[in-house]
Amino acid sequence: MDELREYLLGIVAAAVLCGILSRLINPKSTVGIAVKLIAGFLLLLAVVSPWADIRLENVLDWADSITADGAYYVSQGEMMAEEKYRAGIKERTEAYIVDEAKALQCSLQAEVSVSADAMPVPESVILTGDASPYARQALIAVLTQSLGIGREDIIWN
Amino acid sequence: MRKLILFVILSLCLTVPVSAAEFTAPPAPEEVEDLISADTESFGEGLWKIVKEALEKSAPDLTAAAGGCLSLLAVVILASLLNGMPGNSKRVVHLVSTLALSAILLGQANTMVNLCADTVRQTSEYGQMLLPVMTSALAAQGGTTGATALYAGTALFDTLLSTLIAKLLVPMVYIFLALSVAQSATGEELLKKMRDFVKWLLTWCLKVILYVFTGYLSITGVIAGTADAAAVKATKLTISGVVPVVGGILSDASEAVILGAGVMKSAVGVYGLLVILAILISPFLYIGAQYLLLKLTAALCGVFGVKPASDLVEDFAGAMGLLLGMTGVVSLLMLISTVCFMKGMG
Numbered sequence: 001m002d003e004l005r006e007y008l009l010g011i012v013a014a015a016v017l018c019g020i021l022s023r024l025i026n027p028k029s030t031v032g033i034a035v036k037l038i039a040g041f042l043l044l045l046a047v048v049s050p051w052a053d054i055r056l057e058n059v060l061d062w063a064d065s066i067t068a069d070g071a072y073y074v075s076q077g078e079m080m081a082e083e084k085y086r087a088g089i090k091e092r093t094e095a096y097i098v099d100e101a102k103a104l105q106c107s108l109q110a111e112v113s114v115s116a117d118a119m120p121v122p123e124s125v126i127l128t129g130d131a132s133p134y135a136r137q138a139l140i141a142v143l144t145q146s147l148g149i150g151r152e153d154i155i156w157n
Numbered sequence: 158m159r160k161l162i163l164f165v166i167l168s169l170c171l172t173v174p175v176s177a178a179e180f181t182a183p184p185a186p187e188e189v190e191d192l193i194s195a196d197t198e199s200f201g202e203g204l205w206k207i208v209k210e211a212l213e214k215s216a217p218d219l220t221a222a223a224g225g226c227l228s229l230l231a232v233v234i235l236a237s238l239l240n241g242m243p244g245n246s247k248r249v250v251h252l253v254s255t256l257a258l259s260a261i262l263l264g265q266a267n268t269m270v271n272l273c274a275d276t277v278r279q280t281s282e283y284g285q286m287l288l289p290v291m292t293s294a295l296a297a298q299g300g301t302t303g304a305t306a307l308y309a310g311t312a313l314f315d316t317l318l319s320t321l322i323a324k325l326l327v328p329m330v331y332i333f334l335a336l337s338v339a340q341s342a343t344g345e346e347l348l349k350k351m352r353d354f355v356k357w358l359l360t361w362c363l364k365v366i367l368y369v370f371t372g373y374l375s376i377t378g379v380i381a382g383t384a385d386a387a388a389v390k391a392t393k394l395t396i397s398g399v400v401p402v403v404g405g406i407l408s409d410a411s412e413a414v415i416l417g418a419g420v421m422k423s424a425v426g427v428y429g430l431l432v433i434l435a436i437l438i439s440p441f442l443y444i445g446a447q448y449l450l451l452k453l454t455a456a457l458c459g460v461f462g463v464k465p466a467s468d469l470v471e472d473f474a475g476a477m478g479l480l481l482g483m484t485g486v487v488s489l490l491m492l493i494s495t496v497c498f499m500k501g502m503g
Contacts, residue, residue, distance in 0.1 A: 008332070063313060070308035073289040077296030077304065080180075081414050084297075088410030119395060121407075 014046035086120045093122045093147060100142050106131040108139075124153035131156075180294045180421040182428040183286035186279055189435035193428075203431040211438040219446050225265050226454045229470060232257045237461040251465060252342060258466055259338045262473045266334055269444050273480040274327050276440040277487045280433060281319035284491040287429040288312060291498035294422035298415050299389040300501045303381035310377060311494040314370045318490060321362065322483050329359055330476055337472035341465050352472070359479050363486045370490055374497055382501075389415065419501070426499035430492060437488040444484065448477035 018039035025032045090112050097110040108129035115123040125143065136156070143149045185193050194206045236254035240247055288308055295304035333355045340348035393408045451474035458467035 008328075063309075066312045066316075067305070067309050069289075069312065070292060070305045073292040073308060074296040074301050074304050076289075077293030077298075077418075078301060080293065081297035081299075081418060084414045084417065085411055088413055089407055092407060092410055119392070 010046045011043070014043050018043055082120070086114050089120055089122065090114050093125075096147075097125060097127070097139075097143065100146075101127075101129075101131070101135070101139060104131070104135040104138050106135045106139075122147045122149055124155065125149055126155045126157060128157040180290050180297075180418075180425050182290060182425040182432070183283065185432040185435065186283060188279070189432065189439075192435040192438075193431055200427050200430065203427070204434065207431060207435050207438055211435075211442060215439055215442045215446070218443050222265070222443070222447050222450055225261060226450045228261050229258060229454050230457055232261070233458045233461050233463050233466045236466065237463050240463070254463070254466060255338070255342045255469065258469055259341075262470070263334065263338075265447065266330075266473055266476055269447055269477060269480055270327060270330055272440045272443065273484050274323060276436060276484050277319055277322050279436045280484075280487050280491055281315055283429075283432055283436060284311070284315050284494075287425075287432075287491075287495065288315075290425055291422065291429070291495060294418055294425060295498050295501050297418035298422060298501055299392075300381070300385040301388075302384045303378070303501060304498075306377040306381045307374070307494065307497055310370065310373045311490070314366060314373075314490060315487070315494075318366050318487055321366075322487065326359055326362060326479075326483060329355055330479055333359070333479070334473065334476055337469060337476075341469040341472070344465070356475060356479070360482065363482050367486050367489065371493065374493065378497060378500075385501075422501070423499060426495050429495050433488055433491050433495070437484065441481065441484055441488075444477055444481050448474055448481060451477060 021035050021039050022032075025035050027033070027036060093112045093114075094110045097112070098108060101108040101110075106129065108127050108131060111126040111128070112122050113124045114120045127139070131139065140151060140154055143154055144151055184190075192207045192210050194203045232254055236250055239250045239254075288311055292304045292308040295307070333352060336348050336352035336355060339345070340352055389411075393411055451470055455467050455470040455474055458470055
């Protein structure tokens with residue numbers, strides 16, 4: 001606010017000075033024309049000079065900080081979506097395994113681990129409950145073929 | 158030291174605006190809390206409640222504004238009568254009436270300018286809290302490019318406009334009013350030109366910022382929206398391909414996340430829109446009514462044959478128009494931006 005006041009006062013002062021000078025000298029004389037020209041330049045200088053102090057780097061830094069803030073908020077949203085997505089994959093995979101086990105006449109509980117990649121996929125599973133050797137083999141086949149979980153990543157409790 | 162610790166704690170609170178589990182809209186400022194309906198699911202109902210309550214609240218202010226205009230008319234009628242009396246100096250009557258009118262008008266204008274500055278500050282502050290939530294919600298929905306571009310554009314233009322209004326345009330309104338009073342008192346042509354220039358500059362600043370902002374949103378909206386929609390589709394296709402048989406079922410999980418984020422984003426957006434409108438409506442009605450009343454008063458002053466007085470009142474009506482423009486542009490900027498966030502990837 002103070003800078004603006006100074007700026008406006010500067011313009012007013014320059015305008016007053018120019019006004020006084022033009023009144024003192026005959027405007028139609030050669031000196032008058034020269035004084036009018038100088039007065040015009042003085043006024044122009046008062047209007048333009050504060051703008052010349054603005055550094056482009058400051059403006060760019062400011063724009064950069066806004067972009068950085070935006071990137072931070074976007075990453076927060078992505079993280080939240082990833083968490084929810086991971087939870088959704090885990091839930092759906094566990095439900096799928098329990099359904100497949102039911103179809104093989106066994107009651108199992110499944111605890112699925114999801115990979116930490118950008119594209120999360122079921123990585124390993126811990127199965128708890130009773131199952132016949134046949135059902136176990138059939139279920140392992142389903143898990144490896146349908147879900148892509150390695151045989152060594154299927155753990156029985 | 159205590160201040161430093163407090164500052165660090167407050168800064169940390171500000172840097173984590175998004176809750177880890179849900180996206181929640183920032184609470185409405187205390188002044189407009191009672192205008193916002195508890196059930197914000199319906200935008201129409203919420204808007205109706207805001208309009209109704211704002212009209213009820215503004216009634217006493219509008220009566221006071223009408224009273225001020227009647228005082229102006231009384232001064233003008235008195236000046237007209239004094240002008241008609243033989244032996245009175247028209248020049249003295251003109252100067253005295255201008256001073257009397259200016260005293261009444263400047264008092265009213267000062268209230269309006271402060272109201273406008275407060276509204277702009279409140280809208281901008283609320284926008285700065287709402288923007289991060291909308292950005293994160295849009296990013297969670299898959300619109301990462303769009304969210305970054307929208308945030309950057311809105312934050313930049315909002316900061317630019319609110320700073321410009323607070324530090325340059327509001328003081329310029331005072332300069333405009335001072336020039337109008339001085340021109341009316343002296344009848345100087347140069348003052349008239351300077352007054353018109355100030356008005357033109359104010360209008361031009363607001364227009365240009367709004368045009369550039371809407372242009373930016375239109376371009377980034379189309380480009381980012383298409384890129385984000387393609388990225389989401391590609392992700393779904395990749396999941397279907399990575400997991401052998403049940404990939405389709407798993408890709409539905411991403412659909413569920415997108416839908417969930419979309420629902421939350423809509424709820425936050427609707428609430429945000431209502432809060433911005435609630436902040437805007439009372440000052441807008443008040444300044445708008447003042448603008449119309451001054452226009453009417455200026456027309457009535459003309460009927461009494463006191464043209465300089467009519468011109469002065471007209472100038473003050475013009476200043477009210479400028480204040481309406483400033484308040485409206487800041488709110489419009491936030492409203493457009495929020496709607497763009499809500500629209501997201503289209």
